[in-house]
Amino acid sequence: xxxxxxxxxxxxxxxxxxxxxxxxxxxxxxxxxxxxxxxxxxxxxxxxxxxxxxxxxxxxxxxxxxxxxxxxxxxxxxxxxxxxxxxxxxxxxxxxxxxxxxxxxxxxxxxxxxxxxxxxxxxxxxxxxxxxxxxxxxxxxxxxxxxxxxxxxxxxxxxxxxxxxxxxxxxxxxxxxxxxxxxxxxxxxxxxxxxxxxxxxxxxxxxxxxxxxxxxxxxxxxxxxxxxxxxxxxxxxxxxxxxxxxxxxxxxxxxxxxxxxxxxxxxxxxxxxxxxxxxxxxxxxxxxxxxxxxxxxxxxxxxxxxxxxxxxxxxxxxxxxxxxxxxxxxxxxxxxxxxxxxxxxxxxxxxxxxxxxxxxxxxxxxxxxxxxxxxxxxxxxxxxxxxxxxxxxxxxxxxxxxxxxxxxxxxxxxxxxxxxxxxxxxxxxxxxxxxxxxxxxxxxxxxxxxxxxxxxxxxxxxxxxxxxxxxxxxxxxxx
Ligand code: ADP
Numbered sequence: 284x285x286x287x288x289x290x291x292x293x294x295x296x297x298x299x300x301x302x303x304x305x306x307x308x309x310x311x312x313x314x315x316x317x318x319x320x321x322x323x324x325x326x327x328x329x330x331x332x333x334x335x336x337x338x339x340x341x342x343x344x345x346x347x348x349x350x351x352x353x354x355x356x357x358x359x360x361x362x363x364x365x366x367x368x369x370x371x372x373x374x375x376x377x378x379x380x381x382x383x384x385x386x387x388x389x390x391x392x393x394x395x396x397x398x399x400x401x402x403x404x405x406x407x408x409x410x411x412x413x414x415x416x417x418x419x420x421x422x423x424x425x426x427x428x429x430x431x432x433x434x435x436x437x438x439x440x441x442x443x444x445x446x447x448x449x450x451x452x453x454x455x456x457x458x459x460x461x462x463x464x465x466x467x468x469x470x471x472x473x474x475x476x477x478x479x480x481x482x483x484x485x486x487x488x489x490x491x492x493x494x495x496x497x498x499x500x501x502x503x504x505x506x507x508x509x510x511x512x513x514x515x516x517x518x519x520x521x522x523x524x525x526x527x528x529x530x531x532x533x534x535x536x537x538x539x540x541x542x543x544x545x546x547x548x549x550x551x552x553x554x555x556x557x558x559x560x561x562x563x564x565x566x567x568x569x570x571x572x573x574x575x576x577x578x579x580x581x582x583x584x585x586x587x588x589x590x591x592x593x594x595x596x597x598x599x600x601x602x603x604x605x606x607x608x609x610x611x612x613x614x615x616x617x618x619x620x621x622x623x624x625x626x627x628x629x630x631x632x633x634x635x636x637x638x639x640x641x642x643x644x645x646x647x648x649x650x651x652x653x654x655x656x657x658x659x660x661x662x663x664x665x666x667x668x669x670x671x672x673x674x675x676x677x678x679x680x681x682x683x684x685x686x687x688x689x690x691x692x693x694x695x696x697x698x699x700x701x702x703x704x705x706x707x708x709x710x711x712x713x714x715x716x717x718x719x720x721x722x723x724x725x726x727x728x729x730x731x732x733x734x735x736x737x738x739x740x741x742x743x744x745x746x747x748x749x750x751x752x753x754x755x756x757x758x759x760x761x762x
Pocket of ligand 1: 648652653656657680682683684685693698699700701710711712713714715716739
């Protein structure tokens, strides 16, 4: 769960919005219920008080009685009487001996004072135990406003119901969150899945597979729009790439003929007798530059044709060991000039399906670089390691190394980590791009590790053919 992901935010927002809506509904509902319950509580209290008043009789000696006209009324009056207090208009209780024990305690606690002085209407008071009581005060009929009936009722049951209601809503929030967040997570995941699919395919698109088009079974308008926009963008990119590649190939092709004519004419001019010394050296330098230019143009043409898919590999089984040994011997002369030593200790017999010309070219470029960027009297190690259907060939030098910021780019075309040094050694930055293409065309891959001033290791992995027969390894045709 990434807190910065859209899925995470959507699921939490989903949970929060649902919880807020529930809370708001709860708040409105609680207030409505609370208002209605209080109203009906008061109505019922007033009804009961009026019922008592209609049966209330005040005697001449100041005492009072509740006269029932039927047995049913008697029962009700008995029940209500226990909550009734009768006072004079100054709030003094008339016949306190008639109250039950509880009411007596309530009256003597003093909390009722204000309420008992109230002539009529509703009142509220707090009992000693903390319970809240609602009072309704009525003037006793025929008493000349001198006698007041006070009927009280505990509000605790009403409070209890409202509190229960309140806590149910309050505790429902975490429960709703606990349910709605995972549900939101699932729904957001489903809604975002097509976008993830598009992103996964988009990540796999490189300049080599720009003709990829995304297909989707989803019908949602947003997804369709994204896929269409993405496909048409890739199509436009592909067309631009094709045009660029065609231009590269055409330009390289067109340059080849005038370059070879210029090179030939230079060589003839150089052979002319009696050439002044300055002219000779200008021509010789021109020839060198022309040869360099020809190399660049040839490499560009190869890469352009490789991009266009018109370079075809002529593969056949090849034993890697004789090929590498031969190449190292070939490069030995160059290495000897700078006292660089080759170490070929662990080269194994292994047969791979390869175009020997192209593969030789790749290894030659790597060995050439290893010598070019080695220090004098250095050492270059070539090794092979076999593992599960693959062979890893590593070429390790102890040269100048490559800076970490250059490493990701050295396989790019025309990229030179140190242009001055690379140019002085005849490099143009196309060699490794070519090597990469050759290795990948053989279904392999190439990696590089380097430490500045300590050296560089190129590791090429190529698929091997099934374990070769012993005769195959000794077959001269495989070298
Ligand atoms: P170049 O023809 O200029 O050598 P490459 O494509 O062969 O071009 O190499 C690209 C860059 O990678 C070079 O300019 C060089 O800076 C760096 N490089 C390649 N091989 C090595 C190596 N063995 N040691 C140090 N740097 C290297």
